[in-house]
Amino acid sequence: MSAVIRIERLLHETIATPYSDLVTRPTGAAVRQRVLDALHEAAGDEAHLDFSAVGLVDFSCADEVVAKLVGQLPDLPVLRLHLSGLREDHAEAIEHALRCHGLAVVAVFVDSPRPRLLGTVPEDWQVVFALLSEMGRAPAPPVAEALAWPLVRARAALDALAAGGCLCAHPDDTFELGAVA
Amino acid sequence: MHVLPVPTYLDDRSLDQLAANLPSWPPEQRLLVDAHATEWASPAGFTALLTLGQALKEIGGPAPRLTLPGADGVASYWAKAGFLQHADDFFELHGKVPRRKAAETSETLLDVTPIRESKDVHEIVGRINERSTQILKRELDLEASVVGGFGQSLSETCQNITEHAGTGGWVAVHVYNFRRRLGRKAVVIAVSDAGIGFRRSLEATQAKRFGDRWSDGLAIETALIHNISRFRDPGRGQGLAGTKRYLARWHGKISIRSGTARVCIPPAWDDEPPMTEGLGWFPGSQVTIVIPARESAS
Structure with a gap:
C-alpha cells in the first residue's frame, strides 16, 4: 500500500x-x-x-x-x-x-x-535501477547475468538501493521498484 | 550638515563613491544626500539608498535630507520604480516630489519592495513569477527553463535577509540595457539590507580560522565561494551555491558588497576583479545578480 x-x-x-x-x-x-x-x-x-x-x-x-x-x-x-x-x-x-x-x-x-x-547516485546504482525498471521483480543473479557483472557487485548495488529506500527488497530475496513502477 | 553627493549614475559599482564620502559611523552631523545631479539609478542604487536611510533610522539619528534629481523625468522614474514611496519613510525629501505611484513597466519586474520576514519572500516570488516568465522570454529571449532558476535565485537572495541580516531590507528587479559592459539587455536583481553584514554573521564560527586576517572580504568569500553559512548543517549555505550554479550556466554574475569589501564571480563579459577590499564602509550587505539576454537578443 x-x-x-x-x-x-x-x-x-x-x-x-x-x-x-x-x-x-x-x-x-x-x-x-x-x-x-x-x-x-x-x-x-x-x-x-x-x-x-x-x-x-x-x-x-x-x-x-x-x-x-x-x-x-x-x-x-x-x-x-x-x-x-x-x-x-x-x-x-x-x-x-x-x-x-x-x-x-x-x-x-x-x-x-x-x-x-x-x-x-553511483553509476552501479543507476545501471541496476534502470535494468530492474525493465525486468520487474527479480533476484540478484539474473541482474548480475544481464549486466555481465560478478554477483557480488550486482548484489551490493541492489542492497544499497534497498537500504536507501530506492528499491523494495522482498523476503524471498527479490527486488523491485515497488508502486512507483 | 554633511553633504553626501550621489553619483550621476548610481549602480552597484558607483555605490563605492557614495560610500567613500560617508562620514564616520554613526554620523555626527545630519546627512544631506544630494541626488540633484543624478541622472540614473539601477535597482542596486535604489535599494542601497533605502538601506542607508534605514540604517540611519535604526541608530536613531536625525532623518537625512534627500535632494531629488533635478533632470526631467528622473524623479518621476524614481517614483515609478517604487523608490520614493519608501524613501519618504526615511528621508526628508527635497525637490519636486512626483505624485506618481509605483507602476508596472516592461523594465520593472519588481518595484522596490521591503523584505522583513519570510512571508514577504513568498509574496515577492509569487508576484514576480508569472510576469517574469513573459518578460524573460520576450525581452531577453531566454528559455522557459531559465525562469524556474530565476525564481529560485530570487528567493534565496531575499532569504539572506530574513535568515542572516537581523533586520529588514529591500529588493528590486529590473530589466535594462547593459550597453557599455555587455552590449545587450539583462535582468538585474538587487537585494540590500541594513543588517549585521557578512563579517559579523560569520564571525562566531569562522573568524578563528583566519585570525588577524579576518575581514569583510574573507567573510564574503567564505559564504559566496566556499558555500559556508553560520549554521553547521550541511544543507545550509546551499542557496548561494545553487544560485551560483544557475548563474554559471546562463553567463550571469553575482556580486556581494558588505562593509568595506565586494566579492564577485565575474563572467567573461565583465571586468570586475573577484575581490575588492578597502572600499568605503557602507551599512549591511548588498547582493546584485545580473542575468544577460541571449546573445542574439536585444
Whole structure:
C-alpha cells in the first residue's frame, strides 16, 4: 500500500498564501512537519510526495522538505519515500539538496512515467535501477547475468538501493521498484 | 550638515563613491544626500539608498535630507520604480516630489519592495513569477527553463535577509540595457539590507580560522565561494551555491558588497576583479545578480 501526500495542499494548510511556491526555509520546515504528521496517519510501506501542483521549489525548501525527510527515512513510519509530479526545475533544486547530504530518492516526472533516481547516485546504482525498471521483480543473479557483472557487485548495488529506500527488497530475496513502477 | 553627493549614475559599482564620502559611523552631523545631479539609478542604487536611510533610522539619528534629481523625468522614474514611496519613510525629501505611484513597466519586474520576514519572500516570488516568465522570454529571449532558476535565485537572495541580516531590507528587479559592459539587455536583481553584514554573521564560527586576517572580504568569500553559512548543517549555505550554479550556466554574475569589501564571480563579459577590499564602509550587505539576454537578443 502507498500513501499519496499532496505537497501543495500541505503548503496551503501551513501558510496563508495565494501562491503555490514552496519557498523559504521556515515554510519548508513547517511543511516537513506536516508531511511527518501525514506519514504517521497513513498506513503502508510507501509514500509518494506529490509535487504536481507545486509552483517553484527553492533550494532551502528542497533541503527542508525532501533532503531532511529522506535523511530521516530509517525513523519514518514508511520504508520508502518517492517523489512524483516533478518538473525539471523542481528536480534541479531537489537534486542539489540531496547531493549536499549524499542522499538519493526515486522520482517520477510529470512528463514521463519512467522513474528516475535523483541525488548522489553511483553509476552501479543507476545501471541496476534502470535494468530492474525493465525486468520487474527479480533476484540478484539474473541482474548480475544481464549486466555481465560478478554477483557480488550486482548484489551490493541492489542492497544499497534497498537500504536507501530506492528499491523494495522482498523476503524471498527479490527486488523491485515497488508502486512507483 | 554633511553633504553626501550621489553619483550621476548610481549602480552597484558607483555605490563605492557614495560610500567613500560617508562620514564616520554613526554620523555626527545630519546627512544631506544630494541626488540633484543624478541622472540614473539601477535597482542596486535604489535599494542601497533605502538601506542607508534605514540604517540611519535604526541608530536613531536625525532623518537625512534627500535632494531629488533635478533632470526631467528622473524623479518621476524614481517614483515609478517604487523608490520614493519608501524613501519618504526615511528621508526628508527635497525637490519636486512626483505624485506618481509605483507602476508596472516592461523594465520593472519588481518595484522596490521591503523584505522583513519570510512571508514577504513568498509574496515577492509569487508576484514576480508569472510576469517574469513573459518578460524573460520576450525581452531577453531566454528559455522557459531559465525562469524556474530565476525564481529560485530570487528567493534565496531575499532569504539572506530574513535568515542572516537581523533586520529588514529591500529588493528590486529590473530589466535594462547593459550597453557599455555587455552590449545587450539583462535582468538585474538587487537585494540590500541594513543588517549585521557578512563579517559579523560569520564571525562566531569562522573568524578563528583566519585570525588577524579576518575581514569583510574573507567573510564574503567564505559564504559566496566556499558555500559556508553560520549554521553547521550541511544543507545550509546551499542557496548561494545553487544560485551560483544557475548563474554559471546562463553567463550571469553575482556580486556581494558588505562593509568595506565586494566579492564577485565575474563572467567573461565583465571586468570586475573577484575581490575588492578597502572600499568605503557602507551599512549591511548588498547582493546584485545580473542575468544577460541571449546573445542574439536585444
